[in-house]
Amino acid sequence: MDFLQPSSWDEALAVRAERPDALPIAGGTDVMVELNFDRRRPGALLDLTRVGELQEWSIDDGTVRLGAGVPYGRVITELGDRLPGLAMAARTVGSPQIRVRGTVGGNLGSASPAGDAHPPLLAAGAEVEVASAARGTRRIPVAEFFTGVKRNALEPDELIAAVHVRTARGPQQFCKVGTRNAMVIAVSAFALALHPDRQAVGTGIGSAAPTPRRAAEAEEFLAGELDWAGRAALPESLAQAFGERVAAAAAPIDDVRGTAAYRRHSLAVLARRAATWAWDDLRRAA
Amino acid sequence: MTTAQTAARTTGRIGENAQRPDGTLKVTGEFAYASDLWHDDMVWGVTLRSPHPHARIRRIDVTEALTVPGVSAVLTADDVPGENAFGLEHADQPVLAAEFVRYEGEPVALVAADHPETARRAAARIRVDYEVLPALTDARRALDDDAPLVHPGGNLVRHLRLRRGAERPTAPVVVSLDFEVGMQDQAFLGPESGLAVPAEDGGVDLYVATQWLHVDQRQICLALGMPPEKVRLTLAGVGGAFGGREDLSVHVHACLLALRTGRPVKMSYGREESFHGHVHRHPATMTYEFGAECDGTLVYARAHVLLDGGAYASSTAAVVGNAGTLGLGPYRFPSVAVDAYGVFTHNPPCGAMRGFGCVQAAFAHEALMDELAAAVGVDPVEIRRRNGVQEGDRNITGQVIDSAAPVAELLQRVADLPLPPALPEQPDLRDLPGAVGNTTHGEGVRRGVGYSVTYKNVGFSEGFDDYSTARVRLQVTGGEAVATVHTAAAEVGQGLVTVQQQIARTELGVEQVVVVPADTAVGSAGSTSASRQTYVTGGAVKAACEAVRTAVLQRAAIALGRPVAGLALDGDKVVGAGGEVLAGLADVLGDDAVEETVEWRHRPTHAVDPETGQGDAHVQFAFSAHRAVVDVDTELGLVKVVALDTAQDVGKAINPDAVVGQIHGGSAQGMGLALMEEVVVTDGHVRNPSFTDYLLPTVLDVPPMRVEVLEYADPHAPYGVRGVGEPPTISSGPAVAAAVRAACGKPLRRVPIRPEHITCT
Structure with missing residues (x-):
């Protein structure tokens, strides 16, 4: 197995084009597990940790461009105020050691249905910036990025450059159920973003379908029912109905981590609670 | 008038928070665990395991594996020189599967190569032609007439029948429940590891993380067809055990490869292989019924306990013994009917794990005590206090509990x-x-x-000859008195090395105590399990120290012209009754070493009656x-x-x-x-x-x-x-x-x- 270590973004894209068999690696928190368990034997590893451009984030016109190599630990400490939903999710990733290594770009690359970063990115309507040496840069809405279980929309010669996320205009929540209180892969996860500026609701469901996905119907339902102008308290029945619609949007399976029925049930509870918390936050902010 | 100098009292004795000799090394990451074993000349061994819970092996073709560059040996059941069988209580488990595989993960073949990755790739090229057979995976079906047989002798490992008191007791309050306990893993942090080094005498030296060197040695000798003097074991650094290292793992495999290749062979499991490489805690299916008076005083218990032993016997029979004889908890029951079963299935083998049969039963009897408390309207503490045994009571096997x-x-x-x-x-x-x-x-x-x-x-029960051996030496080196303690007892993280030092300091009054590596050059210490080592090996070290002390004090008595009575050892000195220094140890011992070896036993236990389960089992x-x-x-x-x-x-x-x-x-x-x-x-x-x-x-x-x-x-x-x-x-x-x-x-x-x-x- 070759170990390829480009030191610039251009070089990384060139190497990527030459070696479609190379597996990109950033923090290695997914890749190394696969290698250690002998589930994967790529022809080469493409180490992106020396590509400085990937380690940076910037803000332009109210949108964060988060380099694919920024680790979760920095998302928490540097972007907690601007991207609260993503930061809450980052806080649930593995252990402190994992959060120092693991990256949002790597999470998108793995495209696991259980990836913790995915639900808040879906709820925020993020876009994934990918690039190739031959065709340059393109942006993919994150909802279209996940194409199947651990599959994404990347072409063989493409790498993930960054993810673009609008800074929060309203309250955001992220909730993750696991069978222990830390260092656990999600049994189910739910992210919610309220967008009061356009009276819209964003959602993201994790670990309860072949891919991370939005609950689009539930979003529209809640956005339509919320008292955006008066900011009256959220009726319990509305929160409940929203929860049921979120659960209905899931397509979970039974596996060693949990049952399909529990995943659906827990999503309904999480969505109900998250909507209540977020709406209460918005009312308090008013 | 002269004032007698009083000896400084030896510190780090029993009852004190003595520091572990291995503590700093472990905290700083410098302790050498078995996975750190290294020999410049070594090759790596890996195991090919069965993907099926039950299958017949029609043929194994190793030709392709042997062609992989760097491979030095590929072994199958045919290459086991002695008996292709091992086991703690019954030698029923093949070293390498011959005709059948009986659980997923059963070892089928071994490869040695110059790199572990090479060995793994070669193992993947071994062609095993399996005829997959129906598997018995539900323990509740194991004793049915039409259940597939795991072994020719039937699927029952042990049935413990326990009867006491009235045959058909009745009570005004009756509570019952069914309870299930899942399969727990010991999950020790240091996966199975060992290094086997072929010796010039044709034998082998094995360094391995384990719980009982001598029971390993006995089983390895059987499989290798070698006498014990040719199979020497030394304890390597153990990263936790909890029962999961009582059964053999890499032991025979590494020795086989070392003897075949003539090279030191290291084997070290990864985490996934470790889950297949050791026994687990028995899953249990239990039905319990308690009868009581209206005030909650227990009248009778009925219990049915079924333990899934998996494919091989391991220590299932002894676990059944515990689940039966102790499975109703520390309560007074006038009448008892318990049936505890351990059965074979094609699930992973189960055996020893911390708590050993009592853990499973406790979930059932404690849940039922709460039910009883609710039924009679008293709180959970009171129901237990009211029924709890006291010193002098008989437990459910009729044994008098003769201490607190x-x-x-x-x-x-x-x-x-x-x-x-x-x-x-x-x-x-x-x-x-x-x-x-x-x-x-x-x-x-x-x-x-x-x-x-x-x-x-x-400690070990039901008549087992449970003993430990300790060799203790006292000598003066470079002007300092040093006690050396040598046992075969496995330090698995629990702190026995510290306990041994504390006992030697207490008995010999010397500060410096060296606990030398545990190996088979000294007699058996028994297993590091059953919460027994401080008791049994502690008892052996204490007895050996007492023998050494007696010998030293006799020398001192002669040298000092005083009676032995009234002499003691403290602060590296011979002291009198008031602690006054009478002589330095160097004066008494000179260049001589005093050494004693003692085999020490606790009080004997007894088998229980096969019909009634009665007896002094523990x-x-x-x-x-x-x-x-x-x-x-x-x-x-x-x-x-x-x-x-x-x-x-x-x-x-x-x-x-x-x-x-x-x-x-x-x-x-x-x-x-x-x-x-x-x-x-x-x-x-x-x-x-x-x-x-x-x-x-x-x-x-x-x-x-x-x-x-x-x-x-x-x-x-x-x-x-x-x-x-x-x-x-x-x-x-x-x-x-x-x-x-x-x-x-x-x-x-x-x-x-x-x-x-x-x-x-």
Whole structure:
């Protein structure tokens, strides 16, 4: 197995084009597990940790461009105020050691249905910036990025450059159920973003379908029912109905981590609670 | 007039918090574990394992594997020179599968190569032609007439029948339940590892992480067809054991490859292989019924316990013995009918794990005691106090409990500890069920409190010749008195090396005590299990030290012209009755070393009657109680253990810090089984052989613990010690389960309790 270590973004894209068999690696928190368990034997590893451009984030016109190599630990400490939903999710990733290594770009690359970063990115309507040496840069809405279980929309010669996320205009929540209180892969996860500026609701469901996905119907339902102008308290029945619609949007399976029925049930509870918390936050902010 | 100099008292004796000799090395990461073993000339061994729970091996073709460059040997069952069989109690397990494989993960072939990756790739090229056969994977079917046979002799490993008192007792209050316990893994942090080095005499030296060097040696000799003097074992650094290293793993395999290749062979499992490479805790299916008077006084018990032993016997028979003889808890029962069964299936083999049969039964008897308390309207502490055994009582095998049995006091102590404060209005997420998963801010959270009291035998039971051997030498080197302690007892992390030092310091009054590596050059110490080493090897070291002391003092008496009586050793000196220094050890010993070897036994135990299960089966009992306080998110089924407090009688705390450490660890392990730890096996296949999905409690799951240590000396044991390691593992889980039941109001008749059991979804 070759170990390829480009030191610039251009070089990384060139190497990527030459070696479609190379597996990109950033923090290695997914890749190394696969290698250690002998589930994967790529022809080469493409180490992106020396590509400085990937380690940076910037803000332009109210949108964060988060380099694919920024680790979760920095998302928490540097972007907690601007991207609260993503930061809450980052806080649930593995252990402190994992959060120092693991990256949002790597999470998108793995495209696991259980990836913790995915639900808040879906709820925020993020876009994934990918690039190739031959065709340059393109942006993919994150909802279209996940194409199947651990599959994404990347072409063989493409790498993930960054993810673009609008800074929060309203309250955001992220909730993750696991069978222990830390260092656990999600049994189910739910992210919610309220967008009061356009009276819209964003959602993201994790670990309860072949891919991370939005609950689009539930979003529209809640956005339509919320008292955006008066900011009256959220009726319990509305929160409940929203929860049921979120659960209905899931397509979970039974596996060693949990049952399909529990995943659906827990999503309904999480969505109900998250909507209540977020709406209460918005009312308090008013 | 001259003032006699008084010797400085030796420090680091029993009862003090002596420092572990291996402590700093372990904390700084410098301790050499078995996985760190290295030999410049070594090759690596790997194991090819069965993918099927049950199959016939039609043919094995190793041709292609042998062509891989770097491969030095490929071995199958045909290459086992001695008997192709091993086992702790019955040699029923092949070293390498010959005609059949009986569980997923059973070793089929071995490869040695110059790199572990090369060896793995070569192993993948071994062609095994399997005829897949129907597998028996439901233990409840094992004794059916039409069940597939795992072994020709039938699927029963042991049935323990226990009868006492009235044949058909009746009682005004009757409670009953069914209970299931899932398969727990020992999950020691250092996976199986060893290094076998071929020796010039045609034998082999094996360095390996294990729990009992001599029982390993016996089994290796059988498989290699070699006498014990040709198979020498030395303990390598052990990263935890908990019963999972009682059975052989890499031992014979590494020796076979070393003898074949003529090279040192290292074998080291990864985590996934480790899950297939050692026995687990038996899953249990239990039915219990208690009859009582209206005030809750127990009248009778009926219990049916079924343990899934998996494909090979391992220590299943002894686990059945414990589940039967101790399986009703530390309570007085006038009449008893218990039937405990261990059966073969095509599931992974199960055997020893901390708590050994008592853990499973405790979940059932403690849940039923709570049922009884509710039925008669008394609280859970009172029902246990009212029925708890006391010193002098007979237990359910008719054995008199002849040292402290402080059931009532242990309960009272945990009940009297302050309860944790209620959750504040705006709690920190980390204090809530789900923690930073941010699943609740207090919604749906209810608090519950649960109690448990249990007991466990210490040492090997039912007539086993349970002994240990210690060799102790005292000499003066470079002007300093040094005691050397040599045993074959395995230090697995529990702190026995420190205990040995403390005992030698106490008995010989010398500061410097060297515990040399455990090996088979000295006699057997028995197993590091059954909470027995401080008792038994401690007893052997004490006896050997006493023999050395007697010899030294006799020399001193002659040299000093004083009677032996009144002489003692302290502060590296011979002292008189008042502690006054009479001579330095150097003056007495000169260049001589005094060495004594002692084989030491505890009081004998006895087999139980085959018809009634009656008899003095055990040498000592150890009692503990727990009180768990939990917060449960009743809507999501998530649990936060808020407090897990305990009281335990340890007889005598040789090293109080180490005792508390054992109790912390044991409590966490029992809690793990109650809430999350399970090897999930479906149709004979292990579905979660990794720490990603086999969940162990983290620091956010284990609460701070209050530990009350009682010291009621057992007059029959050295220093009055009572085994410490296992009791907390037994009583913690049932207390946690009871607390969860109290919080959510659900019966919860299975552990680990999963979120969907609480939410009923």
